[in-house]
Amino acid sequence: MLGKRGVVLTVVAAAYGMSSMGDQMAILSLTLRLHDQGHSGVAVSALVVAGVLPLVVVGPLAAPLVDRVESARLVVVVTALQGLVSAGLVFVTGLAGTLVLLVLLGAGLALASPALLLLVPEIVGAEDTARGYARLDAFRSAGNVAGPALAGVLIAVFDVRVVLLANTATFAVMAVVLSCLGVRRQPAAGAGGSWPAQVREGVRVLGGDRLLRTAILALASAIVFTAVLSVARVFFIRDDLGVSGTGYGFLVSAHTVGMLAASTLIAPRVPLEWQPRVLVGAGVLMGTSLAVGAAVPVFALALVSFVLTGVANSLQGLAIRNLIHARVPEGVRGRAFATSGATLNGANLVGTALGGPATALLGGAGALELAGAGTLLVTLAGSPVLLRHRAGADAPERSPARERGAGPARE
Numbered sequence: 237m238l239g240k241r242g243v244v245l246t247v248v249a250a251a252y253g254m255s256s257m258g259d260q261m262a263i264l265s266l267t268l269r270l271h272d273q274g275h276s277g278v279a280v281s282a283l284v285v286a287g288v289l290p291l292v293v294v295g296p297l298a299a300p301l302v303d304r305v306e307s308a309r310l311v312v313v314v315t316a317l318q319g320l321v322s323a324g325l326v327f328v329t330g331l332a333g334t335l336v337l338l339v340l341l342g343a344g345l346a347l348a349s350p351a352l353l354l355l356v357p358e359i360v361g362a363e364d365t366a367r368g369y370a371r372l373d374a375f376r377s378a379g380n381v382a383g384p385a386l387a388g389v390l391i392a393v394f395d396v397r398v399v400l401l402a403n404t405a406t407f408a409v410m411a412v413v414l415s416c417l418g419v420r421r422q423p424a425a426g427a428g429g430s431w432p433a434q435v436r437e438g439v440r441v442l443g444g445d446r447l448l449r450t451a452i453l454a455l456a457s458a459i460v461f462t463a464v465l466s467v468a469r470v471f472f473i474r475d476d477l478g479v480s481g482t483g484y485g486f487l488v489s490a491h492t493v494g495m496l497a498a499s500t501l502i503a504p505r506v507p508l509e510w511q512p513r514v515l516v517g518a519g520v521l522m523g524t525s526l527a528v529g530a531a532v533p534v535f536a537l538a539l540v541s542f543v544l545t546g547v548a549n550s551l552q553g554l555a556i557r558n559l560i561h562a563r564v565p566e567g568v569r570g571r572a573f574a575t576s577g578a579t580l581n582g583a584n585l586v587g588t589a590l591g592g593p594a595t596a597l598l599g600g601a602g603a604l605e606l607a608g609a610g611t612l613l614v615t616l617a618g619s620p621v622l623l624r625h626r627a628g629a630d631a632p633e634r635s636p637a638r639e640r641g642a643g644p645a646r647e
Contacts, residue, residue: 241359241360241361241364242360244359244417244419245356245359245360245368245371246371247413247417248352248355248359248372248413248414248417248419249371249372249374249375250375251409251410251413251414252352252372252375252376252379252410253374253375253376253378253379254379254406254409254410255315255379255406255407255409255410256375256376256379256380256383257378257379257380257382257383257386257406258322258379258383258402258403258404258405258406258407259379259383259403260379260380260382260383260384260387261383261384261386261387261390261399261402261403262322262325262399262400262403263283263284263287264383264384264387264388264399265387265391265396265399265400266283266325266334266338266396266400267280267283268391268396269329269396270283270331270334273329273331275331279331282331282335283334283335283338284588285585286335286338286339286342287338287339287341287342288342288581288584288585289339289342289585290339290340290342290343290345290346291342291345291346291349291577291578291581292578292581292582292585293578294342294343294346295346295347295350295574295575295577295578295581296435296438296439296571296574296575296578297435298343298346298347298574299350299434299435299438299570299571299573299574299575300431300434300435300438300570300571301347302347302350302351302354302570302571302573302574303423303434303567303568303569303570303571304423305351305423306420306421306422306423307351307352307354307355307358307420307421307423307570308351308355308414308415308417308419308420308421310347310348310351311348311351311352311355311410311411311414312411312414312415314344314347314348314351315344315348315407315408315410315411315414316407316408316411317344318340318341318344318345318348318407319404319407319408319411321337321340321341321344322337322341322400322403322404322407323400323401323404324337325337325338325400325403326397326400326401326404346574346577346578349573349577350570350571350573350574350577351570352372353369353372353557353573354421354569354570354573355414355419355421356368356369356372357421357561358419358420358421359419365558365561366503366504366506366508366511366554366558366561367504369503369554369557369558369561370499370500370503370504370554371499371504373495373499373503373550373553373554374496374499374500377492377495377496377499377550378496380492380495381489381492381493381496386402387399390402423567434571435571437568437571438568438571438572438574438575439575441564441565441568441571441572442560442564442572442575442576445563445564446621446625447512447559447563447621447622447625448559448560448563448564450618450621450622451512451515451555451556451559451618451622452556452576452579452580453618454515454519454614454615454617454618454622455515455519455552455556455580455583456579456580456582456583457583457614457618458519458522458523458552458610458611458614458615459580459583459584459587460583460586460587460590460610461523461587461606461607461608461609461610461611461614462522462526462545462549462587462607462611463583463584463585463586463587463588463590463591464587464588464590464591464594464595464603464604464606464607465526465545465591465604465607466588466591467588467591467592467594467595467603468591468594468595468600468603468604468607469487469488469542469600469604470484470600471595471599471600471603472530472533472538472599472600472601472603472604473487473538473600474600475599475600476530476533476599476600476601477533477534477535477538479535483535486539487535487538487539487542488542490539490542490543490546491542491543491545491546491549492546493543493546494542494543494544494545494546494547494548494549494550495546495547495549495550496546496550497543497546497547498546498547498548498549498550498551498554499550499554502547502551503550503551503554506551508558508562511555511558511559511562512555512559512622512623512625513622513623514551514555515551515552515555515556515559515622516615516618516619516622516623517551518547518548518549518551518552518555519548519552519611519612519614519615520612520615520616521544521547521548521551522544522545522548522549522552522608522611522615523607523608523609523610523611523612523613523615524608524612525540525541525542525544525545525548525608526541526545526604526605526607526608526611527604527605527607527608527609527612528541528608529541529542529604529608530600530601530602530604530605530608531601531605533601553580556576556580557573560572560573560576591603594606594607
């Protein structure tokens with residue numbers, strides 16, 4: 237990706253990274269605000285759920301809008317509205333009001349995220365889509381690394397409201413960038429049918445493709461186990477490794493560093509037809525890293541383990557995006573992205589909820605060993621199908637009408 241395409245992609249990816257950075261800043265600052273107000277851990281958990289749940293519930297239901305509306309316009313309108321909602325968080329300090337506003341932000345993300353993915357092929361061309369997705373993921377990972385650190389500095393120098401205003405500014409940046417660049421992705425002509433029928437088509441197009449169905453179910457099942465990491469790691473690091481708060485910060489950051497390394501150095505070089513193998517390999521890497529790192533509680537090994545889980549995490553997410561792009565008709569692709577995102581985010585919520593009981597029963601190391609073993613098992617269970625297929629060579633047959641997005645097929 238050279239020349240103008242590469243520049244446009246980098247600008248869009250940088251704006252996306254800033255938005256991700258703002259999200260991390262907002263969550264950290266709101267968590268601290270709730271803590272300072274005397275709220276319990278339940279309130280903090282509700283904060284996380286309020287931001288993610290709309291991706292699971294609203295995403296698939298509103299997804300036909302992603303395929304019906306010009307993508308850049310949808311992202312601009314949604315991010316502008318998100319900016320207004322984010323500005324409301326500056327002044328709304330109560331728990332109930334905060335949760336409502338976070339639900340609205342999550343609902344906006346459920347539309348903006350798949351719409352942005354649909355713009356990538358228009359920016360870089362179909363032949364470089366995998367590299368385009370990797371560039372977005374690289375900047376997102378960089379934003380996730382920078383967000384908490386910048387939030388901490390701003391809170392120390394100013395206060396929580398300044399951090400939330402900064403988050404509001406990131407939405408404005410995204411809206412302005414897409415308005416000025418002139419990148420457009422027009423909806424496929426002829427998309428029709430009732431709204432419920434279009435919602436079902438997003439599910440049908442994934443469920444009707446054996447490779448996609450297996451890939452998403454295998455990854456969702458793995459995520460149920462790997463999401464335990466978000467709960468168990470603090471107990472593993474503090475109790476089993478016995479390291480300080482500084483060591484805890486290094487180990488948590490190591491996961492994101494691994495994601496950044498994978499999306500920058502590895503993912504752009506993986507051919508499309510290898511994506512099913514990448515999904516299997518990343519699942520094996522994730523499970524092995526968790527199990528071995530937890531079984532031998534040594535700081536250096538844990539550091540390497542968390543870097544590798546980040547590498548695997550990035551490769552898994554990008555493999556699913558690339559498989560959907562390769563195998564789903566363009567007119568249904570927005571719904572497919574939204575439906576797969578809802579499935580994977582739902583699995584993450586389930587795994588996070590199970591992480592508490594698993595850690596209480598098995599301890600930090602035991603919970604991570606369980607997460608690693610479970611991830612390995614479900615990955616290996618799906619591997620016969622995934623390893624037998626190539627991403628694009630055996631995609632389901634598409635009629636010209638379906639390829640133009642003329643609506644759901646009739647059985």
